Amino acid sequence: MDSNTSSEKREPIQPRRAGGRQRVAELLAAASDLMAERGYEATTMAEIAARAGAKIGSLYRFFPNKEAIAEALLQHHAAIMNEEYEALAARAADLSPEELADILIDLMVILYPRVKSLPALMDARTDRAEIRHTSRSRALQGIAAALQVCASGLDATAAQDIAVVVLNNMKTMLGMVLKDVPTTPAAPDELRSMNRLYLAARLGSYQRE
């Protein structure tokens, strides 16, 4: 219906002074917190500015629109996740399936403080399908890689399939811990044990040592 008829997608202005860089950081932090609390849609631009101690105009100086904030946050999250999954693959070699299972199941919980708005952004019903898919793929890839390192001989396809299931377990655990979802006290342990049982069964046959 429209397209790039005239107004080019005005690209974000980069801060050029220390103060500006700090503002950007504060704005992103405020946005991340708010979106984690209320969700993407329910978080207003005015609120973001207010929580960062800035005025709405400052917010729009550095971010052309709300989407841009989401993108910046996802970008940031992606970097952190990459890092973390690489670290995991590095030490997965000398882990038993059970140990790997226990590490994975808590991984999102441990990462959470650094990527608070990730769940809100992944759930949001905007476009942005692309970057969301990328983020998810990266996680799956990271998990699959760790699985393959742990169970050498496991083929890539199976690793992907298992990763999908394990990623869901990780998300479930995060939900339980955040009390997004009311849970019985022992439920996390149940989840942990299911995850362990599953990976032991699925990776057990490939285990060297």
Next chain:
Amino acid sequence: MDSNTSSEKREPIQPRRAGGRQRVAELLAAASDLMAERGYEATTMAEIAARAGAKIGSLYRFFPNKEAIAEALLQHHAAIMNEEYEALAARAADLSPEELADILIDLMVILYPRVKSLPALMDARTDRAEIRHTSRSRALQGIAAALQVCASGLDATAAQDIAVVVLNNMKTMLGMVLKDVPTTPAAPDELRSMNRLYLAARLGSYQRE
């Protein structure tokens, strides 16, 4: 900030003619479909009316506000779920843990066509926490009951804990089937086998026969 100062919460007008009852049904069906597609927030009252072939004024005759639609839908869903879980408990007695696992894992998928908007309504970030919690509890209770029937001797607390995990597996399966989430083709089978493994391990010891 406000409270019930004056305007009583005008209670919904009940249709008094056949035409009215049909309208209500059409409106609810349209709302359910749209909310399933777009989510609660993103679904507008105008769209709901339009899809039902009605005008906005008709919609507001039978539903005082958007929340009321959500409530009516959840009410409806609750009834269906109750029914289904009772039926399950009735036949759980002569099922092996593995069989029960396989039935449960697909239960949401099978139920889905009749409760399309349930996920959207459970995810929505409105108040309504109460009714949402009720809905979830009912599901957990239903699952726990089936587990206890299948594994007589399983105590109620453990049944609840296991139910929490199984319910999450059910939701995950629904997500996979609906392609809410991109998945490898074999991932559903992985999930199924994990669920079976888990319930077999957890309920196996109690099994009679």
Next chain:
DNA sequence: GTATTATTTGAGCATGGACTCAAATACGTC
């Protein structure tokens, strides 16, 4: 100190969407 440029400010615009209401119309009943 003066010029230049980055940053801040906040009133205000534009849009969309929840919700209202008085008048018109359809239905049912006698």
Next chain:
DNA sequence: GACGTATTTGAGTCCATGCTCAAATAATAC
């Protein structure tokens, strides 16, 4: 067919929120 009531209609109100912009202010360079 006339009356009463249920239902329909849709233009219009209100308000929240994303976003704009010209003017003020602060930082930096010389």
